[in-house]
Amino acid sequence: MDLLFWMPVLCAGLVAGASTGLLGGYIVGMRIPFLGICVAHAALAGAVFGALGGLSGPLLLLPALAAASISAIFVGLLDPQTIRIDINVVLGLLFSLMMGLAFLGLGLFSIYGISDNEVRNLLWGSLAFCRWSDLWIMAGTAGVECLFVVVFYKEMRAILFSRTHAAAAGIHVTFIWTLFLLLASLVLTVNFQTVGGLMIYSLLANPAVAASRLVRGYGPTLLVSAILGAASGLGGFLISAATDLPTGAMIVILSSLLVALAIAVKAWLA
Amino acid sequence: MTTAAIEFEKVNVLRGKRRILAIDGLSIAPSEVLAVLGPNGAGKSTFLKCCVGMIGLSSGSVRVLGRSVGDLSMVGLTRLRRRVAYLAQILAHGSEMPLTVREVVAIGRTGRIGLCRFFGNSDWQMVDQWIERLGLKNLARRPYNVLSGGEQRKTLLAMAMVQQPDILLLDEPTANLDAYWREQMVAVLENLHARENLTIVLVCHNLETIPKNTDRVLILREGQILAHGRPEEVLHQDRIESLYGQGLAVLRHHGRFLLAPQIQEECH
Numbered sequence: 001m002d003l004l005f006w007m008p009v010l011c012a013g014l015v016a017g018a019s020t021g022l023l024g025g026y027i028v029g030m031r032i033p034f035l036g037i038c039v040a041h042a043a044l045a046g047a048v049f050g051a052l053g054g055l056s057g058p059l060l061l062l063p064a065l066a067a068a069s070i071s072a073i074f075v076g077l078l079d080p081q082t083i084r085i086d087i088n089v090v091l092g093l094l095f096s097l098m099m100g101l102a103f104l105g106l107g108l109f110s111i112y113g114i115s116d117n118e119v120r121n122l123l124w125g126s127l128a129f130c131r132w133s134d135l136w137i138m139a140g141t142a143g144v145e146c147l148f149v150v151v152f153y154k155e156m157r158a159i160l161f162s163r164t165h166a167a168a169a170g171i172h173v174t175f176i177w178t179l180f181l182l183l184a185s186l187v188l189t190v191n192f193q194t195v196g197g198l199m200i201y202s203l204l205a206n207p208a209v210a211a212s213r214l215v216r217g218y219g220p221t222l223l224v225s226a227i228l229g230a231a232s233g234l235g236g237f238l239i240s241a242a243t244d245l246p247t248g249a250m251i252v253i254l255s256s257l258l259v260a261l262a263i264a265v266k267a268w269l270a
Numbered sequence: 271m272t273t274a275a276i277e278f279e280k281v282n283v284l285r286g287k288r289r290i291l292a293i294d295g296l297s298i299a300p301s302e303v304l305a306v307l308g309p310n311g312a313g314k315s316t317f318l319k320c321c322v323g324m325i326g327l328s329s330g331s332v333r334v335l336g337r338s339v340g341d342l343s344m345v346g347l348t349r350l351r352r353r354v355a356y357l358a359q360i361l362a363h364g365s366e367m368p369l370t371v372r373e374v375v376a377i378g379r380t381g382r383i384g385l386c387r388f389f390g391n392s393d394w395q396m397v398d399q400w401i402e403r404l405g406l407k408n409l410a411r412r413p414y415n416v417l418s419g420g421e422q423r424k425t426l427l428a429m430a431m432v433q434q435p436d437i438l439l440l441d442e443p444t445a446n447l448d449a450y451w452r453e454q455m456v457a458v459l460e461n462l463h464a465r466e467n468l469t470i471v472l473v474c475h476n477l478e479t480i481p482k483n484t485d486r487v488l489i490l491r492e493g494q495i496l497a498h499g500r501p502e503e504v505l506h507q508d509r510i511e512s513l514y515g516q517g518l519a520v521l522r523h524h525g526r527f528l529l530a531p532q533i534q535e536e537c538h
Contacts, residue, residue, distance in 0.1 A: 029367035151386060158377040161369055161414075162362040165426075168322060169433060170352030170381030174344065208367075216368040216413050 006241075012130035012138055013233035016194040017251075019142040021207035021229015022149065023187045025222040026180070028208035029160045034091035035075060036188060036204040041098035042071035043189040044122060048105030051119045052112070058137070060118070061189060068185035071098065076181040077174075127194040127237055127247045134193070141190040148183050149222070152176050157218050194233070199248045203229055206255035210262035228258055273336045275300045275437055275469040276321055281330035283316055283493070291316045291493040293330075300436075303463055303470045305480045305501070308490035309513055314473040315359055317490065318439045321471070322356045323347045335436060352381045355430035359441035359473070361422050368413035371406055371425050372397060378429035400428040404458060420451030427458065437469045438462070444479045456481050477505065477520065477527035489513065501527065 003010075027036050046067025047060045055063065071094060078090060109116035121129070149156070155176050158166035167173045192200045207228035211221045236251030243250075276298040283291040291313040298304050306314050319325040320332045323339045332339045337350055355378070364374070376389065376397045383393060401410050404424045409417060414425060423443060430438060443459070444452040460481045463470055474480060480487065480501060487505060488498040491513065497504045505527055510520050514529075521528040 025367065029365045031363075031366050154376070154380045154383070154389060155385070157369070157373060158380050160365045160367060161374060161377055162364070164358060165362055165377065165429070166380075167348075168324070168351060168356040168358070169378050169429070170348050170350075172345075172348055172385065212367055216411070217370050218367065218373050221367050 008132045008135045009128055009130050009237060010234060012135050012194055013127055013237040013251075014230045015135065015138045015142050015233075016127075016191040017203055017207070017229035017231065017233025017236075018226045019138070019145050019187050019229070020191050020200060020203040021211075021232070022145060022222060022226040023184055024204040024206075024208035024229065025211065025225035026156065026160060027184065028205055028212070029221070032087060032091065033201070033205045034088055034095060035072070035184065037201040038075065038091045038095040038098060039068045039072045039185055040188045040192050040200045040204075041095055041102060043068035043185070043192055045098050045101040045105060047122050048102050048119050051116070052105055052108055052114070056118060058133070060122070061137075064122075064192075065185060065189045067098075068189045069182055072181040072185045073178065076177055122193055122196065127233075127251075128240075130194060138190055138194075141186055145183060145187055148179065152179070156180065160218070195236075195248045195251050199252050202252040202255050203232060206252075206259050207232060210255075210259045213259075213262040213266045228255070232258060273300075274298060274333070275302065275335060276471070277333040278320075279331050279333070281320065281332060282328045283313075283320065283325060284328040289493055291320065293317075293493075293495060296488070296495065296498070298469060298471065300469055301463075301467045302486065303481060303484045304472070304486050304488055305484045306471065306473045306488045306490060307475070307477075307513075308496070311492075312490040313493035314490055315441050316493075318356065318441050318471065318473055321437075321439055322351055322354055324356075348381070352433065353435055354437045354439060355433045355435035356439040357426055357430055357441060357443060359445060361419065362426065364415045364422075368415065370411050371414055371417070371421075372401060372410045374414045374425055375401055375406075375428045375432055378432040382433060396432050396434075397428075400431045404428045404431075405454075418451075420447050420454065423447065423451070423455060424458070427455075431462070431466075435468065437471070439471050441473045442475060442479075443472065444474070444476070452476075452479065455479075477529045480527055482525035 027033055043064040047064040050060050050063030075091060075094060106116055106119065155171050158169060158171050159173060159177060163173055163177065188200060195203055208225045210228050211225035215221055215224050232251055232255035236254045237247055239254065240247040240250040274297040278293045278296040281291060281293045282289065306317055308314050316325055320327060321334055327340050334350060335353060342350060379393050379397060383389065401407055404427060406424055406428060409421060414422065417425065444455050447455065456479060459470065460483055462468060463483050484501055486498055487501045489496040489504060497509060505520055507520055510518055510529065517532055518529050519532045521530055
């Protein structure tokens with residue numbers, strides 16, 4: 001393997017895994033993993049319609065980010081008590097709508113006779129094609145995420161526990177929750193091109209689930225979730241390179257194996 | 271003149287066309303312990319939620335620590351909530367993340383510390399003090415989710431206390447607890463009031479939950495005040511029959527109350 005050539009890909013796998021793993025710590029912690037898949041599909045739909053509108057390359061991130069942010073804010077600010085529908089049901093409805101829109105857009109490519117190769121890469125992921133320019137965007141996003149975690153560390157712990165209790169304890173829940181949703185949109189939009197809109201869910205959920213089986217406490221769980229995410233991203237690519245199997249699928253399978261391993265370790269320790 | 275801790279003035283809360291709370295006037299003095307009773311759907315939980323701005327008023331005003339809750343901005347309301355600890359009736363499910371008891375208790379301190387500031391040694395000392403005072407020391411490193419209902423309630427009470435509130439609002443703090451844990455909780459409340467001189471408003475279904483040092487009892491029915499006054503004046507047999515029907519007797523023992531079925535005569 002030409003390490004110099006593959007270095008941006010290795011780093012991208014590492015960064016994408018760590019940042020989605022860290023984000024997943026919160027999303028799984030709040031028991032709303034569907035938020036991740038819903039936002040990722042909204043980003044995908046946004047990118048598809050952006051490409052239909054003539055955008056390409058990094059510019060596709062703009063409509064993807066806009067669609068992801070709108071859907072995240074919409075879901076995040078819904079009050080389940082007012083609408084009287086469980087939030088996971090709303091997420092399921094929105095997810096299917098976004099999926100439908102994305103596939104409608106993909107269908108329109110063939111109707112208008114436009115090539116949909118670039119968009120299909122977003123669907124299935126294209127980690128092997130990551131270059132330094134992509135990596136800088138991913139690293140910058142990861143930096144913003146780390147900054148958010150440091151600045152709102154204690155407030156997010158309260159929100160993670162219960163938004164009602166956090167509000168009752170005098171925490172600016174609406175402000176911080178909105179910022180978190182925007183951050184989630186950014187992280188998912190920037191990273192879904194590596195493993196694909198369909199498979200980023202595994203990097204979001206699996207490391208966090210495994211981490212919560214291995215350690216206890218807020219900080220340790222976030223840290224281990226990020227480490228397991230990085231291991232899944234990097235390890236998945238290395239297995240893919242060694243076996244010539246699809247990268248996205250290898251990342252999903254590896255992260256799922258980590259969950260199984262974590263459950264087995266916990267059972268053994270118990 | 272001392273400002274009332276909580277004041278209700280011509281308060282109406284409507285849900286659709288249904289009136290769920292209607293209180294013309296009520297004042298709760300600082301350091302007072304008030305127990306709120308009433309049948310299901312009487313508006314007890316709404317009464318508490320009005321005090322922390324968790325439910326909007328259709329008309330009237332609720333003043334808490336001298337501030338009109340309905341007129342406060344989001345920032346003002348957040349600041350007020352730091353001085354008023356509210357424990358909801360339903361236990362928090364907690365997080366899928368295994369947050370420890372110590373971490374959950376620390377949540378109560380978060381608002382007080384404020385944005386962009388970190389926990390200091392004194393904050394953690396206060397967290398540890400309340401964990402110890404409520405008998406949770408051995409559980410401090412255990413995940414909240416694996417605790418029993420009683421232990422979770424005590425954890426949430428510790429969380430409220432590290433907030434250093436002026437007012438403590440409790441919605442059925444002994445719900446789902448067995449007799450042992452119920453008595454533990456009542457003892458904790460009596461101690462808290464004696465030591466901290468807090469204003470406590472306690473919503474409860476069972477008379478045995480009312481602490482000995484309760485100053486007044488407020489009885490709500492269909493959102494309106496049916497009676498309020500000293501416990502021994504309000505909790506008499508006729509009133510209980512008018513609320514819950516016949517067949518229940520009010521017993522009083524060493525300042526505590528108990529509602530028991532009248533079955534002795536039938537046995538004979």
